[in-house]
Amino acid sequence: MLEGGLLIAIYVFVLAGFIGFEVITKVPPTLHTPLMSGANAISGITIIGALLIVGSSDGLLTQILGVAALILATINVVGGFMVTDRMLRMFRRDRGRERSS
């Protein structure tokens, strides 16, 4: 598949991991649940793989596996981003406190 690309793919993986580490370390504990469900939605990126398989393969078995993957990944993407938004909408600042201080 990747031929000479495998090493580059590993570079990409490792560097993206470091970026993730740096960025996510700064997320405060208050937001850890939305962070996790949001990250979860991002891991639904496998939807791309599922789309390619369903869209381009001919065999019955690969089609079935692909559609199953597509459904699971779509649940992950749609449900994940929506529920994260639902949670984040609830977080609000203390207006009363601003008034008193």
Next chain:
Amino acid sequence: MTLDLDLDIIILSAYLVSAALFILGLRYMGSPATARFGNTLGASGMLLAIIVTLINEEILRYELIIAGVLVGGVIGVFFARQVKMTAMPQMVAVFNGFGGGASALIAVSEYFRLYDAGTEMSLDTSVTIMLGVLIGTITLSGSAIATGKLQEVITGRAIRLPLQNILSAILFAVIIGLAVSQIAFEANPIPFVALIALCLVLGVLLVMPIGGADMPVVISLLNSYSGLAAAAAGFVIGNPILIIAGALVGAAGFILTQIMTRAMHRSLANVMFGAFGAGGGGAAASGVAEGATVRTGSPEDLGVLLAYADSVIVVPGYGLAVAQAQRQVRDLADLLEDRGVDVRYAIHPVAGRMPGHMNVLLAEVDVPYDRLYDLDQINDEFERTDVAIVVGANDVTNPSAREVTDSPIYGMPILNVDHARNIIVLKRSMSPGFAGIDNPLFYNEKTSMLFADAKDGLNRLIEAVQEN
């Protein structure tokens, strides 16, 4: 689909934009004020990646795609709308499992595509397929068990087979053996299917012996795995956006796992293989003096104490969520704030069933996020605080973690509730917490116990405060 760098330049550029949007989105998650925007950025990145993938000329069968996306979309919307905030850990566990399952399915279908075509699999391809299957299926079945435990369909207690760890190790060795034989010799579907089945069993075996109280660690770890599974699928089909997004999620889960194990003062290996809370134990050291007595307070007296305090810190634990008493806590806090009392909340990292869970539960009942403080921010404040109210929390307030070197929880970071001038502990009974040990805080001379269900006890405190 076996191409990577031959992919259309437009598609690859769009994937790069998606990756940037994911990273920026996670960055904006760094503050509650911008987090919603960050989530929208992440969703936009995903949408962009999906759209450019669909314009790919390889894609021919749009009917099946539309059907799959519709089914998945409807289910996703249903989940996202219906789930209760208390059930958020189960939902995340289910989604982790789906993510892992989808990645595994991609690896499996790539295997069969190449097998059917009679193509010789290169070393890279077969290694990454095996990795994708291994991580993805373990995530799938492990998450299923974690969901069952969180939903209490499966007992939350640690279930251990005899020789559990040895059994898992043997199973793992067999799986690796099967995988190596697929890689080194020719692809053979029958052992490959056996390998998938054994991976599913391994996922079950790995999560079964982990107790309910350790679920925050398990969910975080499975979150990390679901990311790694996506990255592995990216290696299989040679797609950089899967690799990048997967690595980001893998890192997120890894950091949360670390935070959770540190909050419990245990190693990951101990959580995974130590079977904490499996029972037995016997009398553990707790630092409670022989003959120490517990003082109970009447709601009326405690109401007076609260009503005339200057500062109050509320320490919520999972017992609060079980009793569904978040609203009562907020009502009590509102009442006190109206009287000029400074009310803050001290949230231990493992106060809920997943990282940050308690914060979401309190946000749901309109507790402002800037009143929620984590351990490091608030621990020095207790000594300047008139009253600390502990509601449904136990082990995370146990001073023996600080003082008694042979206590099983020694070294665990705790909230220094015992430093407050007065302490109210609202609890149903004297029963110990998950660690199964006595809590000297309850015997502290500054502590008044109020034995009641959280909702009931808080309502009585509210009435008492109102009378002052």
